[in-house]
Amino acid sequence: MRRTPDEGRRQRRGGPLWRYLAALVLLPLVGVVVLTVAAAQARAAEVAGAERAEVAVRALALLDAARSGVEQEMIPALTLSIVDDPVAAAALGLPTFFLRAQEQAALDEAARARTSTDAALERLTGNPVAAEAAAHAAEDVTKLRRAYEGRRLGIEELHLRFLAVSNDLMAAQAAAAVAATSEGVPVATMRAVSDVRTVAQLAQATARQMPLFLGSLLVDDQEQLIGSRTAWETAWMDYRDAQRRMDTLSGEPLREAWQEVRASDVVADLDGLFARGLAGEVRNLALPDLVVALLQSQERGTLLAGLVGTAVEEARSLVEADRARAEDRLQAVLVMGAGLLAGSVLGAVLLGRSVTRALRLLAAQATEISQGSLVEVEADGPREVRTVSAALGSAVAGLRRIQDQAQAVARGDLDDALLDEPLPGPLGEVVHASVRAIVTSVRQREELQFALAHRATHDPLTELPNRAQAVTLVTSALHRGRRSGEMTGLLYIDLDGFKAVNDAHGHAAGDEVLRAVAARLRAAVRPGDVVCRLGGDEFVVLVEPVHAEHDLLDLAERLIASVSRPVAVGTATATIGASIGVAVSRDGGTDADVLFAEADTAACRAKAHGRGRAEIFDETLRLQLAEQAELEAAIAHGLAGGEMHLVYQPVVDVASDRLTGYEALVRWDRPGVGAVPPDRFVPVAERSGLIRDIDRFVLGEATRQLAQWRAATPVAPGRPEPTVAVNVSGRHLADRRIVADVAEALEASGLPARLLVLEVTETVLVDDPAAYDHLTELRGMGVGIAIDDFGTGYTSIGQLRSMPVDTLKIDRSFVASAEPAHLELVALMIRAAHTFGLTVVAEGVEEQAQLARLRAEACDRAQGYLLSRPLPAVEAGALLRRDALAAPAG
Incomplete structure (x- = not known):
């Protein structure tokens, strides 16, 4: 890799190696000096911090002494207030001689406590951590002494003022403890300082108990009694909480000392007295008990003061040890710095000798790597x-x-x-x-x-190969059979009763049945055989190789038995059957489409012979298939050659006998044969797919003819225009081109969409979701939708509400029947259709009595031989003209 000119100039501007080596000699020396100075400063700061922590611990001890003195002074001060208060003295039931004696004792105790307090505050003035707090406390104590000496304060206010001073000193203690632990002291020292605070808090809570307890005995007023009791209970809870915190002491000697204090008779007796007082068992104290309680309170205070002293001494010893260790570390840093400086000079000389060669080697290797050569890198030098x-x-x-x-x-x-x-x-x-x-x-x-390939070749519901893949697989099997000379079999499976499952349990249940059938078919065939789903309720099984035809029939019987087992559908059970057609290719010479057609034909014969059975394709069926193929070709030829035409059966208004429209029917006049009945060629067209071409022909011709009649014979104002109804097959309706076919026919003829009615069977609406969607889209275009032959399928009357239909056509079998049940059913259909806003057309009316019944039930329209047979276009047009001339003017 070539370097750019800029890269070359930058490389030439780099200094020689000896300069860097000189820097390597000087830089460690400077670094050692800097590090030594920094380390020495850090150690010196550590020493200073340890000294400050020591000062803070001393302040902590002095503050506790001052706080203890203030709280000791509070007892005699309160005693003097009680002596001067006759109400309080009377509440305690104390005799006068005892009060005078206690007065002098209180004065002596107050003087002693003052001396202790003043000495502690005096020592604090020289401590920078607590000097300010000591000055404030000294000022507050001086004012307080003047107040109680002049008897200007009541007992409660005097007590609260003493507590305020004690609280200030306790807050100063907390600040001193924070100052002691903020200097980065070790964990042990921090715990010792925390122990001091814990013991001091217990001492403070203990000192406050006796005044509050006596106060709760002195109050007679109910409201004051409640407040005094509340203060006493709060002090007791603080004391108990402070005792619990003593369990967290870190120092073992301190814990042992506390356990001795806690186990003393003084602490036990006072705790028992205060507990009884808290429970309301002590209303007043006898003189001897009061004296004992006061003495015990002072003794307990002395014990706790000693415990505080022990905690402070332990913390102080730890802080002094910390300071000594810091000074030792400072001395070690200075010694180590001097040694490092000497060693750095020696190391720099040695490094200068070894690094030059190693760096040159490394630079050469780096140059090769930068040029794209991934060479092995040698590691040498320092x-x-x-x-x-x-x-x-x-x-x-x-x-x-x-x-x-x-x-x-x-x-x-x-x-x-x-x-x-x-x-x-x-x-x-x-x-x-x-x-x-x-x-x-x-x-x-x-x-x-x-x-995508799997989706294109497999059925999404059952995961079986679909029709297209089935044709591919059969074609490949036939090719293999042609090479090997072995037989190939195809079983065409058509389920029996599947539509009834859909109608009775819904399409979700039908899907579940199809999945169950697919699983059973896969389980029943050999590992090499293939099960495919063609669509709907039709399956095929490809079997190769086949040793004998009866093996296929045996397999078909097993499949029928497996499929016919009940299928659990939710909480219900569905039962279906299967009709199977078997076709065999003996040498692989058969085309795949032909093999499918043969198996399908055999399945049709199985259904025609009673269902639930298997039929094999034989010569008779071959002839039928040949005839069907010949008929399919003739149908295609007839459509292309103009052999088919339409006839139009009039639809009449039942009430007025006026013409309302036509139903277009396809007819085929086959040359050399004559008229071919629709029930002969329409089913063949359905199976072959030619039905879509027939439907397109009928749509185009019917819309063109009505548009022509409409132009030649305008309808009188105020009268409805005639419509034309066209039957659309289910296969065509499921095709996505149906919407385009209808639109093209309407556009080519110019006929308004509202004058075209598409007639479909019930099963198309129920069984095919795609057909349902297409009908909804067509109805949205304005095309009318009619259900043909209603009553012969499985549609319930209640389903009419949600179906995209406008007209209901009652099947001729119900119209022609004279049975009372059928008559009532026809009336029910008419009423239900009218309830849902549908028009009713009765088919196959052939007798006057039938027409009269329909008129009596308010049926809208009718068609049948009584009214008119299907007419050629010329006669149907003439009928329309006569009806128009017969219409009343205006």
Whole structure:
């Protein structure tokens, strides 16, 4: 790889190696000095922090002494207030001589407590952590003493003022503890400081108990009593909570000391007294009990003060140890810095000798790699140079792996295990992610292609090969049979009673039955045989090779028995059957379409002979199939040669006998044969697909003829225009081209869509969702929809509400019947249709009595031989003209 001129200039501007080596000599020396100074400063800061922590711990001890003194001074002060308050003295039931004695004792105790408090506050003035708090406390205590000495404060206010001073000192203690632990002290020291706070909090809570307890005994007023009791209960809960926190003490000696204090008789007696007082069992105290309680309270305070002193001493010893260790570390840093400085000078000299050769070698290898040669990198020289060499070697190895993965992708080897190996570093991650994305994209494309191919060749409901794939498989089997000379068999399976399952249980149940049938067919055939679904309720089984025809019949019987077993559909059970047609190709010379047609013909004969059986295609069926093929060809020829025409049967208004429209019927006059009945050629056209061509012919001719009559014979104003009805087969209606065929016929003729009526059978509406959707779209165009032969299928009257239909045509079998049940059914159909806004047309009216009944039931329209036979176009047009002339003017 060639370097650009800029790269060459940059390389030439680089300094010589000796300059860098000189820098390597100087930089470590400077670094050692800087690091030594920084480390020494850090150690000095650590020493200063330890000293500040020591000062804070001392402040913590002095603050606790001051707080203890204030709380000790509170008891005699409160005692003096009680002595001067006759109400309080009376509440305690104390004699006068005892009060005078307690007064002097209180004065002595107050003087002693003052001395202790003042001494602690005086010592705090020189401590920077607590000096300010000590000054505020000294000022507050001085004011408080003046107030209670002058007897200017009540008992409760005096108590609250003392508590305020105690709280301020306790807050100062908390601040001192924070200051002691904020200097980065070890965990053990932090725990010791925390122990001091815990013990101090217990001492404070203990000191407050006796005043509040006595206060709860002195109050007579109910409201004051409630407040005093509440304060006493709160103090008791604080005391108990402080006791529980003592269980968290970290120092073992301190825990042992606490356990001794806790187990003392003084603490036990006072806790028992206060617990009884909290329960309301102590209303007042006798003089001896009061004296004992006060003495015990002072003794307990002394014990806890000693416990605080123990905690402070332990914390102080730890802080002093921390300071000593910090000073030792500072001395070690200074010594180590001097040693490092000397060692750096020596190391720089040695490094200068070894690094030059290693760097030159590394530079040469890096140059080769930059030019695209993935050479092996030699690691030599100092550790740092070896590290760079190893890193460069790793980079080369990574590039080799990238190269290998790129080559694997290029040759299409997507399953190579190398592609799953990650690549090192951020660049490797990006490259490997790109490689994986390419591999994933290619695999997804292959999977999508496979899925699309599978979808194109398989039925989505049963996952069986579909009709197109079945033809392909049969064709391939026939080719193999032609080469091997073996027989190939095809079983055409047509389910019996499947429509009844749809009608009785719904289409979802029908789908479940089809899946069950598919599973049973797969389970019943040999591993090499193939089951396919052609559509609807039709299946085929391709069998190869076939050893004898009776083997196929045996298989067909087994399939019939398997399919005929009941199928669980939700909570219900459905039962169907199967009719099977068997066709055999003996040498593979048969065409696939022919083999399908033979099997289908045999299945039709099985159905015609009673269903639930198997028939094999024989010579008789071959003749029938040949006749059918000949008839199909003749139908196609007749459509192309103009042999088919339409006749029109009039549809008459029952009430007025006026003409309302026609039903267009196809007729075939076959040369040399004569008129071919519709029931002869229409079923053949249905099976072959020619029915769509016939439907298109009828649509085009009927719409053209009515448009011509409409132009020649205008309808009188105010009268409805005649319509033309065209029968559309289910096969055509399911074809997506039906909508376009109708639109093209209307556009070619110019006939308004509202004058065209499409007649369909019930089964088309019920069985084929696509046909249903197409009818909805056609109705949206304005075309009328009629249900033909209503009553012969499985449609319930209630379904009429949601169907896309406008007209109901009652089958001729109901119209012609004189049975009372049929007469009532006809009346019910008419009323239901009118309820849903449908027009009713009765088919096959041949007698006056039938017409009279229809008129009596308010049937809208009728058609039949009584009214008119189907007429050629000329006569039908003349009938329309006569009807128009007979219409009353205006």
